[in-house]
Amino acid sequence: MMLNEAIRKRASVREFNGDMPSDDEISQIIDAAYLAPLTMTSKNSHISVISDKELLKELDECGFKKFGKILNVETSLYNAPVLILISGKIIDTPPLGWGVDAEVFNRNLFWTMGSVVQNMHLSAVALGLAACPINTVVIGLHDRPELMKRAGVPDGYLPLCSLAVGKTEYKYSEKKINAENFSISYLKG
Numbered sequence: 001m002m003l004n005e006a007i008r009k010r011a012s013v014r015e016f017n018g019d020m021p022s023d024d025e026i027s028q029i030i031d032a033a034y035l036a037p038l039t040m041t042s043k044n045s046h047i048s049v050i051s052d053k054e055l056l057k058e059l060d061e062c063g064f065k066k067f068g069k070i071l072n073v074e075t076s077l078y079n080a081p082v083l084i085l086i087s088g089k090i091i092d093t094p095p096l097g098w099g100v101d102a103e104v105f106n107r108n109l110f111w112t113m114g115s116v117v118q119n120m121h122l123s124a125v126a127l128g129l130a131a132c133p134i135n136t137v138v139i140g141l142h143d144r145p146e147l148m149k150r151a152g153v154p155d156g157y158l159p160l161c162s163l164a165v166g167k168t169e170y171k172y173s174e175k176k177i178n179a180e181n182f183s184i185s186y187l188k189g
Contacts, residue, residue: 048152
């Protein structure tokens with residue numbers, strides 16, 4: 001599948017059939033993360049590929065406890081067999097000589113992680129896998145340092161984003177462009 005086709009077919013698919021993606025498919029998704037744009041602060045990011053069923057169950061409960069009732073869902077991972085969790089180091093002090101505060105560097109880290117997840121998501125779509133960015137678990141983990149550690153988040157790092165991945169019977173189809181959620185300005189000279 002070509003990139004523009006994957007973009008037009010991309011959807012947050014929460015329909016997992018329980019089958020595990022192959023190691024090669026997971027490697028291709030991780031390779032897509034490596035190809036995302038990085039900034040100085042995102043070059044030390046960490047990726048945890050989680051397929052341990054007991055750990056996934058705990059992570060699902062963590063996300064559900066935080067947001068399940070609000071979102072009116074019964075699960076936060078939708079029975080996905082894999083969760084790819086990305087963590088990064090939030091800085092308190094910027095590098096010397098940059099003349100900006102640490103918040104500027106941290107904002108760059110956040111937008112970069114969005115690019116990483118999008119690359120992985122598009123790779124999963126191109127492979128015909130179900131994939132869905134999951135924020136409920138990421139936010140829930142901030143209150144559960146012991147679970148964060150078991151999920152592979154290194155000391156001094158915070159979970160920033162994640163992608164649930166698995167096999168599916170879902171058939172991707174091209175979406176119509178919907179510009180209703182955006183306003184646009186063209187500033188021509």
